[in-house]
Amino acid sequence: MTDLGLYRHLDQMAPWNDRLQVLEVTGVTDEAPDVKTFTFRSDNQTWFRYKPGQFVTLELPTPDGPLMRTYTLSSSPSRPFSIAVTVKAQVGSIGTRWMFDHLAPGSHVKAYGPGGDFSLHSHPAAKYLFISAGSGVTPMMSMLRWLNDCAPWTDVGFVNCARRPEEIIFRKELELLGGHMPGLSLGFMIEERSSREGWYGHMGRIDAIRLPLLAPDFREREIFCCGPDPFMRAVRGMLEAAGFDMAKYHQESFAAPTVEEIPALFAAPAQDGVAVPVEAATPIRFALSDVDADCVAGQTVLQTARASGVRIPAACEFGLCGTCKVKKVSGSVEMSHNGGILDHEIDDGFILACCSKPLSALEIEA
Template sequence: MSHKVMQAGQPTDHHVYRHLDEMTPWNDRLQVLEVVSVTDEAPEVKTFTFRSDAQTWFKYKPGQFITLDLPADDGPLMRTYTLSSTPSRPFSISVTVKAQPTSIGTRWMFQNLKPGSLVKAYGPAGHFTLFAHSASKYLFISAGSGITPMMSMLRWLSDCAPGTDVAFVNCARRPEELIFRQELELLSHRMPALSLGFIVHERSLHKSWAGHLGRIDAVRLPLFAPDLLEREVFCCGPEPFMQDIRDLLRDAGFDMAHYHQESFGEPPKEAPTEPVVFTPDGVDGVEGTGVTAVSFTMSGVEGECLPGQTVLQAARAAGVRIPAACESGLCGTCKILKLSGEVEINHNGGILDEEIEEGYILACCSRPLGKLEVEA
């Protein structure tokens, strides 16, 4: 794929109105995403909506994320974004992103992605979803752009189970930075058991505000959800915000087994760059060093994996590019096919058991147990 944004021409026959049963699910190994629209949501916040370039539909769980492979001029950027769309509307997917002062990938998207642009993506993946934690009552609590997985889940409930009891709390710095506020207020009219709570840190010169002001605390949280202890709680936002929520819940006597938060995990520590001299039994490689030979068949490259290194680290040392985002076995971006050999894989849910049985591995968290051949 070129490092320039691919601009699609005007389609002559897009078959936009095909039935779902005439289409197949999107395959991230074969297809790319086409930008359908770009929408301003709040200051420095935009929603990018995509469809498949091959007219497929999207199968995922509300709250999951995708990884975009952004072809920036200085080299590809891998960025992981939670989907704000709902799988109950499977013909397109959306990400809603906020450009921070230090953002590189998001600002590149703001400047370069337009309707018709094509971009490679991987996923969907992730376990932050109400599908895994069915309940009669929910509390969704978020700050800033952490609202995106909550909107995905709420939009799904609105379409499929509008009578669900949901307390929805969103925090922002100023009133104009409350993302999706208007849509949330509209949804509250069709979801009789949806209660909304907004809180901002400071007033604005541009928008009046008569709601809660300050930070969420032990007094305000029960106001938003008086039956807090009976709810399944989903939380997303900056880590200090999520820590505050965890502390508030524990102090209130909440059963933390019913608390869930979005997290892309911590990147693993780098393995040593110099080989450690030892020879494990049964390992094929460079004799007397413990170094394992790794063959990257699609690149036509033979590389070496030092003791303790992952397949991804070996690929980088050999000049082979394997897309990777979280590097902690969570996002699934670095999934590749193992053709021969064995690995030790220690992942965080970024790959399914059936995929492992088919021979796939995650390069970021797989360490060779002998001579290895992979499709990369």
């Protein structure tokens, strides 16, 4: 018998809260070689509110301890009862391989987010061009699925590059959407032929000659690009050389932060056998953990927490993903983030621990 209590209207439900609820796996789908889509629902009948193209950070409970991995959502917020990430297991990947081996329908995983500003909602335009390679197609798919549901007449060019035909992620769905969306123009490009299926489309790598063939009016479009860093550098350089207005170019990247050397608390040469402190440390109280710590000059709140045995989840560690968001009860900080926190959250007293340095004694709700 169908559980009639399972369904509630959207206005009867609250939005998903990443601090209170976890995700339950509802499906795992093979998309391409070493590529799977994991679909989730809330464990508490809540709905998901996000912009197409945003990401979430999953906390994977591996045997060596929690592992934080950030993945772009491939699902669309126009279908708010579930979310999905589509991930590719690269050579040597740890988190994605763990997901492949351990996540199945019924599994539960903690997640944080959504976050990020890589969305057509943040850059409205009359015409779009989505350029992607490999698993970089995921935010493009999220945005295209939203357009198909909410504005199917939109003029959008969709260019995807892959090594072989069978490695084009979402190919069948994209071709289906191409028949439903009158303004959608699809362009696939592969680097080498395959013995598994024939190919009669574009071959090679995207360059200044092939781009105008795939999108003749690319200079008139708002361009979104996602893929491996060398791919995005090549696209950016090609557009700059073509005189494209780079204010209309946007790319998604989870670049590694620059490692900052943290000065020692007693870094000055010893005088008469006694170390001389360079600068006094700033006290931080982690209220929920009941821990008092000293923050060395130059350290972030996150670094001090780790040194004191206080666990604050963190993934990117350069102010982008928002995973390390914590409530500041008192005190002041200097925070240099990259979009991982909203203005109203800052007004409410939240900070990103990874990029906040104390200016006074602090009390943190962690």
